[in-house]
Amino acid sequence: MSTREGADDQLELMQGTLDMLILQTLAFGRAHGHAIACSIERRSDEVLQVGHGSLYPALQRLLKLGMIAAEDGVSENNRRARFYRLTAKGRRRLSAEASKWQKLSRAIARILSPPAEENS
Amino acid sequence: MFRWTRRRNLLLQEFETHIAMETQENIDAGMTPEEAQHAARKKFGNVLLAAERSRAIWGGIWIERLLQDLRYALRGLIGAPGYTVTLLCTLMLGLGCVTTMLAMVDSILVRPLALPHADELVQLYGEDRAEGTSASPRALSYRVFDELRRGTHAFAGVSGYNTMIRPVTAPDGTRITLLTEVTQDFFPVLEIHAKLGSLISTAGTERGVDVSYEFWQERLHGDPHAVGSSIKIGDETRTVIGVLPLGFHVPQGTGAPVVYLPIHVNASGEDDFKIESALVIARLRRDVSEEQGLADAQRVFSYVDRKYGEQYRHLRIRSYRELVVGDLQRPLFALLGGVGVLLLIACANAANLQIGRAASRMPEMATRLALGASFARLLQQLVTESVLVSVAGAVLGGGLSYAAIALVRHAYGHEYARFDELALHPIVLCCAGALAIAVGIAASLAPLLTIRRQTAGRSNAKNVTRRSRLPGMLVALQVALTCVLLAVSGLFVRTLQALENVRLGFDPHGVTTLVLMPEKQNQDPDLSRNIETRLLERFATLPGVQSATMQTEVPFSNYNVALNGTTEVDGRAFHQGDSAFYSMVSTNFVQTSGIRLLRGRGFQAADETSSSIGVLVNEAFVKSFLDQREPVGSTLRFHRNPGDKDDDLPFLQPMTVIGVVENEIQGNDLGAPFEPMVYLDYRQLPAGSLLGMVFSMAAQYAVRSSLPPATLASELRSAIQKEAPSMVEMSLRPMEEGVAQSLGERRLALRLVSGFGLVALVLSAVGIYGVLAYSVALRRREIGIRMALGSTRSKAAGLVMQQAGIMALLGLAPGVAAAWAAGAAVRSFLYGVKAFDPLTAGAVGGTMLLVIAAAAAFPAMRAAQVNPVETLRAE
DSSP states (O other): OHHHHHHHHHHHHHHHHHHHHHHHHHTTSOEEHHHHHHHHHHHOTTTTTTOGGGHHHHHHHHHHHTSEEEEEEEOTTSOEEEEEEEOHHHHHHHHHHHHHHHHHHHHHHHHHSOHHHHHO | OHHHHHHHHHHHHHHHHHHHHHHHHHHHTTOOHHHHHHHHHHHHOOHHHHHHHHHHHHSOHHHHHHHHHHHHHHHHHHHOHHHHHHHHHHHHHHHHHHHHHHHHHIIIIISOOSSTTGGGEEEEEEEESTTTTOOOOOOBOHHHHHHHHHHOSSEEEEEEEEEEEEEEEETTEEEEEEEEEEOTTHHHHHTOOOSEEOOSOSTTOTTEEEEOHHHHHHTSTTOTTOTTOEEEETTEEEEEEEEOOTTOOTTTOSOOOEEEEEOOOOTTSOOTTOSSOBEEEEEEOTTOOHHHHHHHHHHHHHHSOOOGGGGGEEEEEEEHHHHHHHHHHHHHHHHHHHHHHHHHHHHHHHHHHHHHHHHHTHHHHHHHHHTTOOHHHHHHHHHHHHHHHHHHHHHHHHHHHHHHHHHHHHHHTTTSTTGGGOOOOHHHHHHHHHHHHHHHHHHHHHHHHHHHHHHHSOSOTTTSOOOOSHHHHHHHHHHHHHHHHHHHHHHHHHHHHHHHTSOOSSOOTTEEEEEEEESSTTOOHHHHHHHHHHHHHHHHTSTTEEEEEEBSSOTTOSOOOOEEEEEEETTSOOOTTOEEEEEEEOTTHHHHHTOOEEEEOOOOGGGGGSSSEEEEEEHHHHHHHOTTSOOTTOEEEEOOOTTOOGGGSSOOSOEEEEEEEOOOOOTTOTTSOOOOEEEEEGGGSOTTOGGGGHHHHOEEEEEEESSOHHHHHHHHHHHHHHHOTTEEEEEEEEHHHHHHHHTHHHHHHHHHHHHHHHHHHHHHHHHHHHHHHHHHHHHHHHHHHHHHTTOOHHHHHHHHHHHHHHHHHHHHHHHHHHHHHHHHHTGGGOOSSOSSOHHHHHHHHHHHHHHHHHHHHHHHHHHHTOOHHHHHHHO
């Protein structure tokens, strides 16, 4: 049981990051679940450590929030698949979140950098 | 729901596509198809968990889960019919009993009386100074009533009434009927309007009567033209001017037919009896509290010119609701406590049954956890199942209590106040439902703990005999609670026995009592007395009759007139509150009643002409007034209070004690203490004495005969028919019937409590059996191995019996202590037995041990039949 509870915690922590990553991936155009998973995996394998399966609850949540939309389509290998794309709302959210993250990371970087540099 | 299923299927399809793509990539990377498939699945993770988590995001999952759980629970329960039926019956009994008692408490005590603004209605009553705490309703005189009506400001209205029983002739014949004489303000104060016709209120209605809805239905056949028709009260013809609405049960609170007639008050403000007979109901002004109302009434009461006993009384106030149902409050709450205990027992049983079932489902639980079900999810499922069963139990119990309520209403509707209003109201059903859910959750907590412990542990439950202490504790609790119920019923049984063995002081065997009333209410007292004496002589000469007497106070009669007189004894200083009851009897009293003469002699025919008035006194009188003195020959007289005129005393002549008789039961309660009593031969009463009046109200005869009661009854009736057709028979029954009837209320209580005790006993037996049977099933391996190692069958059985014995002891010890406490709580209902009765305790303990032994015998036998070879083979 202890391992599963740990997974829950991790998911909680990573949820926001995962959402951001999905939105970011979809910013380049529509994609199906597998493609999103692969893209995220390439960028950060930490988040999807528990498996590609945990991508789907996040997709469902974003769908419900209206950040993304789903449509049926055909994959590059001629396979019927479900494609996700960013909505206008999702795009706005992505840019807002991105600038927030950038601000935050700049601030963190400033705090963590040695004071001597700040003086120079 | 279907939408969700479709969506879930689409999602699962999407997962499969995902995995297929991954597999394809793996194959492209050079893996074998199997490896590729395996790797892809591994990378994806738990498919069902992902589906479940996604599903959770869509919302409404709890409904789906609940439905899922319900479906699953139903299937599981149907799969285990023995378990389900036992559990259902347990909960049905527990919840049914509680629902019934809740409905009674709700209908009788909680529900507002069916009168407009009933909370403003109060009763004003007089209370003896001596017994300050008693709340027995004491009537006021109509004079005082009238002063209260005119002099107080705190009340919106003050009304008076008194009740009596008279023969009433309606189209369906003559029957003894309850009459209520009311003042003109009565109905206006109660803010009641007629269903038909008009109500007694203003001038011009002096000859009219109103009838209750029940009277209209039962005696006038619900005739819509009943208003204007005539009924006869005694020999007087009265016109029905109105019918009261359904549910108007003032003042008795019962649904008996009642005729209301205007009270006749003479010019000096007294009613026909010239004694205190007005019961007062008043309506407080909206902004006035009970205390303020009482203070205002007391102000008036203090300056009114009062007579007789009234001058020594205090004025008191209480709510009208208390007047109607005050007496029922304590017994009802006691019974509610009893069923509460029963519900606890049922709940413990349910918990034990579920622990057993949960344990047998442990492998299933472990599998589900391993497959990714969260503990909370399992918890929800178990609780759902438990609540489902207990709600089903509540529904069945509700049906049970509906039947029980209907039965009680039918059987006691006319007897006890508000019992005719008994009903299962929605609020009670809601309470029962909430209780059922609480019981369901509580009963599933114990198995949940077991599951949590066992699944959290690493040990494999299959190979270890795990024993939880919880079921044993629950059984001990059951045993203890059952002890309480059994002990209380035991005390009630002993009370009834004690009452049945009370020295009656007279011999009821072969005595028939007869109550007659003159048809004409205001008949001249002397004429009544003549007729009654003639009848008495006639009865005494009937063949087969040994003797006959008249008595104003007959034990167990409902027609007794209690005459309380302030009494002084010559040669003894008078103390405030010295009073005795006076009973008027005829010459043959001692012979007929079989009362034991302790000293002196009984009445003789020759006494009639003697100059002094001879009286008999009872032991209680001797104890209070003639202690350490020779009673026979003592002289008594009525005490004259300062300011009393001759007219105010029953008579002035002194009385001489001629004999002392044993205490005999007075009134209706076998357990009541004996009051000082003086017996007067009515023929020696001085002419014009107030006491002579008594005989114009009702004449009570006691006839001793060796004839069978039915024969004697017909002989007496034909004698009345011939000798005094103007007398109406109110009651005719063997006295032993009265003795039995007087125990009716206690019998009812005993029946209820011992019914609860019996149910508790059965539930406990089932509980013990269940726990032991389950424990034997669990310990089969252990027992098998023990046997293989040389233990005998009887030792195996002993193992089980020992376990039962420990549970019994754990339960009996606190049970006996709790029974003691419960005995103390119901002490006021007991007679002739102490709160802790060793005999009862012993009997209860013995019964419990027997039942436990019987319940344990079957599992013990099963343990003895364990085949060691089978166990070893399985090993």
